[in-house]
Amino acid sequence: MQINQWILGLTAAVMLAACGDDDGGGGASDSDRGGPDALDGVSWSMQQSANGIDFKFGFEFGPDSLKAHNTCTSGGQSLTANVEVPVKYRYNASIAEGGKAGTDACFVEVSAGSFDFELAGDKLIASSGDQVIEFTAAGAHSGLYGDWTATSDGLTLTWSMGDGKIEARATCPGVSDSPSVSVPTDFINYVDVLAADEDVVGDESFSCQLAVMKALMEYRFEGDELVLSFNGQDSRLTVE
Numbered sequence: 001m002q003i004n005q006w007i008l009g010l011t012a013a014v015m016l017a018a019c020g021d022d023d024g025g026g027g028a029s030d031s032d033r034g035g036p037d038a039l040d041g042v043s044w045s046m047q048q049s050a051n052g053i054d055f056k057f058g059f060e061f062g063p064d065s066l067k068a069h070n071t072c073t074s075g076g077q078s079l080t081a082n083v084e085v086p087v088k089y090r091y092n093a094s095i096a097e098g099g100k101a102g103t104d105a106c107f108v109e110v111s112a113g114s115f116d117f118e119l120a121g122d123k124l125i126a127s128s129g130d131q132v133i134e135f136t137a138a139g140a141h142s143g144l145y146g147d148w149t150a151t152s153d154g155l156t157l158t159w160s161m162g163d164g165k166i167e168a169r170a171t172c173p174g175v176s177d178s179p180s181v182s183v184p185t186d187f188i189n190y191v192d193v194l195a196a197d198e199d200v201v202g203d204e205s206f207s208c209q210l211a212v213m214k215a216l217m218e219y220r221f222e223g224d225e226l227v228l229s230f231n232g233q234d235s236r237l238t239v240e
Contacts, residue, residue: 030221032162034189035089035119035143036063044226044237057210058240061087066193072208081199081210090190090216091117091144093166095183102179106172108157110183117144124148135159143189161185192216 039061048055053074060067066087071080093115100109111128118125124135124144135148138158145162154173159166164187169180198211218229226237 030223031164031187032145033142033221034091034145034187034219036061037142038221039191039226043240045240046235046237059237061191064088066191066212068210068212070208070210072202072206074206077206079202079206079208081201081208083197083199083210083212085197085212086194088192088194089119089143090192092188092190093117093144093161094186094188095166096186097183099181099183101181102170102177106170106175106177106179108168108170108179108181110166110168110181119143133157144187161187189219190216191219 040063043058043060045056045058047057053072056071056073058069058071064086065084067082067084069080069082071078095110095112095114098110098112100107102108113128115126115128117127122137124137126133126135133150135150138147138149140146141148147158147160149159150157156171158169158171160169161167164184165182166185167180167182169178171178193212193215196211196213198209200207200209202208220227220229222236224238228235228237
């Protein structure tokens with residue numbers, strides 16, 4: 001017997017292949033939490049039971065990797081399969097209506113459209129079409145959410161992201177004013193599983209299997225729960 005639990009993803013799926021036996025077979029709001037800062041340091045888990053077997057799937061997210069385990073329990077026996085795979089944290093920001101402020105001497109503008117973001121150490125890489133901007137953290141942040149700055153030819157651009165908006169501010173050389181603009185923004189969090197791996201423990205009489213496939217998983221927080229989504233279906237994990 002083998003049971004597949006599909007944990008959501010967008011371009012692929014993370015498949016947790018469960019046990020087999022021989023019977024057949026932050027102070028921040030929820031919307032402003034994302035990335036390793038919000039996921040790290042705890043083990044997230046979900047439990048299921050079928051045909052007398054209990055399954056407990058656990059996930060530990062780190063800055064560059066995801067550790068997953070599946071503990072299978074039946075008839076007083078317990079086995080645990082483990083895998084570790086590399087990950088990256090990505091985001092999308094969708095802006096329905098842009099905004100602009102300032103004068104010809106110094107202005108700031110955030111255009112309508114979609115931006116993709118990737119965390120790279122203390123850097124945040126923003127891209128939209130052929131345009132790429134590299135931001136540096138300008139204070140505390142939770143993944144994407146917080147203050148980021150980019151400097152070019154003496155111009156400093158600061159983006160503060162969170163609370164359903166992007167607040168952009170420009171500081172220009174030789175100009176005393178620092179124009180700013182705020183635009184409503186829809187954010188989506190992703191964890192990108194970069195490689196597949198699997199583990200099988202036990203023997204023909206009782207075994208436990210865990211397989212993680214490459215996937216770009218969407219996630220969000222709802223109170224104490226971590227919600228992973230795939231094809232419109234949610235899987236809810238809690239802190240162990």
